[in-house]
Amino acid sequence: MPDIDTIFPLPSLNSAVTDFLEKRRSNLAKVMTQPGPDDNVIEDLLTIAARVPDHRKLAPWRFVLFQGKARADFGQHIAASFMKNNPDMPQDRAIFEGQRFLRAPLVVGVISSPKECPRGTPEWEQVLSSGAVCYNLCLAAQAAGFGAQWLTEWYAYDEDVQGALGLSPPEKVAGFIYIGTPTEPPKERARPEITPLITRWSS
Numbered sequence: 001m002p003d004i005d006t007i008f009p010l011p012s013l014n015s016a017v018t019d020f021l022e023k024r025r026s027n028l029a030k031v032m033t034q035p036g037p038d039d040n041v042i043e044d045l046l047t048i049a050a051r052v053p054d055h056r057k058l059a060p061w062r063f064v065l066f067q068g069k070a071r072a073d074f075g076q077h078i079a080a081s082f083m084k085n086n087p088d089m090p091q092d093r094a095i096f097e098g099q100r101f102l103r104a105p106l107v108v109g110v111i112s113s114p115k116e117c118p119r120g121t122p123e124w125e126q127v128l129s130s131g132a133v134c135y136n137l138c139l140a141a142q143a144a145g146f147g148a149q150w151l152t153e154w155y156a157y158d159e160d161v162q163g164a165l166g167l168s169p170p171e172k173v174a175g176f177i178y179i180g181t182p183t184e185p186p187k188e189r190a191r192p193e194i195t196p197l198i199t200r201w202s203s
Helices: 015-023 039-049 069-085 091-098 123-144 158-164
Strands: 061-067 107-110 147-151 172-182
Touching: 015 061, 015 172, 039 061, 039 091, 061 069, 061 123, 069 091, 069 158, 107 123, 107 158, 123 172
Parallel strands: none
Antiparallel strands: 061 107, 107 172, 147 172
16 A cells, blocks of 8 residues: 555645745836747746636636737727826827837736626635736746736726727726836835734634
């Protein structure tokens, strides 16, 4: 009979992974440049991104990719909606808004797309799964040597922009993931003190 430790080995430290996670920091989209990932790498990144907890395997999310000219084209929807809601703003602000997707060579819109589930998987769990996809995509991109930043900004919540994305109720934008080559290392920022956030429950 095989040794139990051979079947279920004791936990061992994967220092490469823990070092990566301990140092993880978002790269700012505004300091990204070409090159971005090619189509083969993008498929790999999205495959990894989708490897998340997903109660009952509903895949309650989908991806919208913006590359090349599509970034500027979609930016026109962002600019138009901004000026519609802010008619007194100067035209140069509309130009700024329309260039948001040009900050990185690839922008991935992660769409939370909850599914009807006869067995009753709560919508909240499906939304959480979409958030996990966003974070997993950032990790996958950075592990592949690219920079990545998860943003929403005002246009993720704008009805006209959501319409241009083809969203239908109850879909929402979980995030826009900007991916490219960073031109400077990410700066560290203050992190929360963990101890005050911990409660040890007891009866």
